[in-house]
Amino acid sequence: MNLWAIVWLALLIAIFIGTYIWNKKTPQPEGCEDMSECSGCHNIACTHHSAHHEEEIKDEY
Amino acid sequence: MELVSLFIGLTFVNNVVLSKFYAVCPLLGVSKKPKNALNMGYAVTFVIVIASIVTHILYHFVLVPLEITYLDLITFILVIASLVQFVEMFLKKTSPEIYKSMGVYLPLITTNCAVLGVALDNISANYNLIEATVAGLAVSVGFTIVIYLFATIRERLEIANVPESFKGTPIALITAGIMACALAGIAGLV
Numbered sequence: 001m002n003l004w005a006i007v008w009l010a011l012l013i014a015i016f017i018g019t020y021i022w023n024k025k026t027p028q029p030e031g032c033e034d035m036s037e038c039s040g041c042h043n044i045a046c047t048h049h050s051a052h053h054e055e056e057i058k059d060e061y
Numbered sequence: 062m063e064l065v066s067l068f069i070g071l072t073f074v075n076n077v078v079l080s081k082f083y084a085v086c087p088l089l090g091v092s093k094k095p096k097n098a099l100n101m102g103y104a105v106t107f108v109i110v111i112a113s114i115v116t117h118i119l120y121h122f123v124l125v126p127l128e129i130t131y132l133d134l135i136t137f138i139l140v141i142a143s144l145v146q147f148v149e150m151f152l153k154k155t156s157p158e159i160y161k162s163m164g165v166y167l168p169l170i171t172t173n174c175a176v177l178g179v180a181l182d183n184i185s186a187n188y189n190l191i192e193a194t195v196a197g198l199a200v201s202v203g204f205t206i207v208i209y210l211f212a213t214i215r216e217r218l219e220i221a222n223v224p225e226s227f228k229g230t231p232i233a234l235i236t237a238g239i240m241a242c243a244l245a246g247i248a249g250l251v
Contacts, residue, residue: 022147
């Protein structure tokens, strides 16, 4: 097993986790707060599907 | 001239959506309204062009020298996912207007197989950096044209008298098939 392969994979995973956390911590611009909902397709497994947001609204009440 | 024929070939003749069936998921899912289809097209163009350049550089300057080219698939997946996160964060900070227009479609590009397909095709076709960039641009322009045309056709189909059993996805797939036949008709162009 090539040692560089492990190092390279670890680096890529670290970069992905870093960019993901960095993106999540970046505040949404004004007027874009409720943009995570999408009704483009019927894939209910997608976190952007409106069904997930309906649950969030119910939880709030 | 070769770059022009490469561009026309990948945009129209060998359109990845209608000839290789890449990105059929967004084609069917995000083509209900022409405006949404165009926004998706812009976002895909942005990401595919950048991904083509980045993956080409990483493959030839990291994977090949380290003799780990067998990791190209996992590398490209992680690079594209990271790139989408970075682009989203960058747009949030610098261009809220562009971020707003792309909306939720930007993070959804991570799962668009056309982005990964173009990166892998560029490597297998042994393109240089300029050719890979032109190929990325051509594929994404082709995707944008197809998804926009498809959305306008679907909009008209909403008010058409379609038999009950063909409504929705069946008539959309038949439409995609007819579009593929139409594009195959210009195969002799390049």
